[in-house]
Amino acid sequence: MTDSPAPQTNTDAAPQAVVEPVHPWAELAPEHFSLLRLAALPTDRHTGTRPLRFIQLGRVERLGKQHSLLRLTLQLPGQRVRKEQNSLEVWADHQQRLLRFGPDTGLLVQPENRGLGRFMLAQGISWAHQHFAHYQVANTPLASKDAFSDEARARRDHCLQAQGFVVEYLDPLKLQAQCGAPRVDSLHDDWHTEKVQIIELLDAANMLQQADQSLHENEVKVRKLEARIDVLKREDSGLRFTITCLVAFCMFQAGLLIWMATR
Template structure:
């Protein structure tokens, strides 16, 4: 955005940007609203609210020449295409490694689920057999 502001200031610094109403759906979440307002204020826009709940927000009129076209050089840097491609390759490699790890964990979980099902069946069979034996023992004891 700062790059766009810089470009607009070179060509149309005397122009005025008309005020506009902000989307009220962004005001529902406090963090989203604060992040949006901080972003707009850092560019030089004045954010105002018509209500106490900060639902009806708007941007005041501002001249293009009064906007800020600077950015935080620690967070935003211009990088070369080769460097960007290396970063993308590294990110893709990390993503593939994470997918492999996730697949291994999912396989392990499904193995445990199968083992759990088998153990439940075994326990159910043993309980049934124990009840049968108890019933048989009672029947033998009462019929002698």
């Protein structure tokens, strides 16, 4: 018997792709919720009508030894958006003392042009001010699809610059851009409070109570008006009958006079 040859190993085989592990906080769901009031604004020629709306703000945060996270999400009643929309993430790397704003696809909010972009950035910056004011801010690439026109690019840059970010273009055509800041404490946590307002639980309950009271008062007024209309309808029917009788009597008298005159 001859020994069977040992299996040969293929040393030229391509190395397996290294799968980057997913962070355990990557899929955290919101834990705290607030109500946002979007004020009614004049109609915009690009985004259309901007009526009064109420939406929900979800919030979840984690403070760890190596990383910390704040994730904000917007939920629209009766409307579904893509996963990458209406979400803002703020990651803090404690080893590098670095703060990063995400997601990588950029901050995409719906509805547009309602002040929600500045509001969400302000909330993330306020959280960072409380915990990591001395951290540096990592440069964040800006997606070219966010600047499909000069007006859209100007609106995006104004939103970022108003919060203290520095927008830098990497090519003459202004297709590739990034934003960043020297430190967290150089960013601003203000926003247009006349456009976006946080409604506390008691305020929301008070609004519902006032709306219910106003609805009840309007129902009482409607019932009174309906009763008044019924009375007027009855009076109108009586007047019509009286007028009809008078017309008939006048015609009878006229016919009688004509008959007497011709006799």
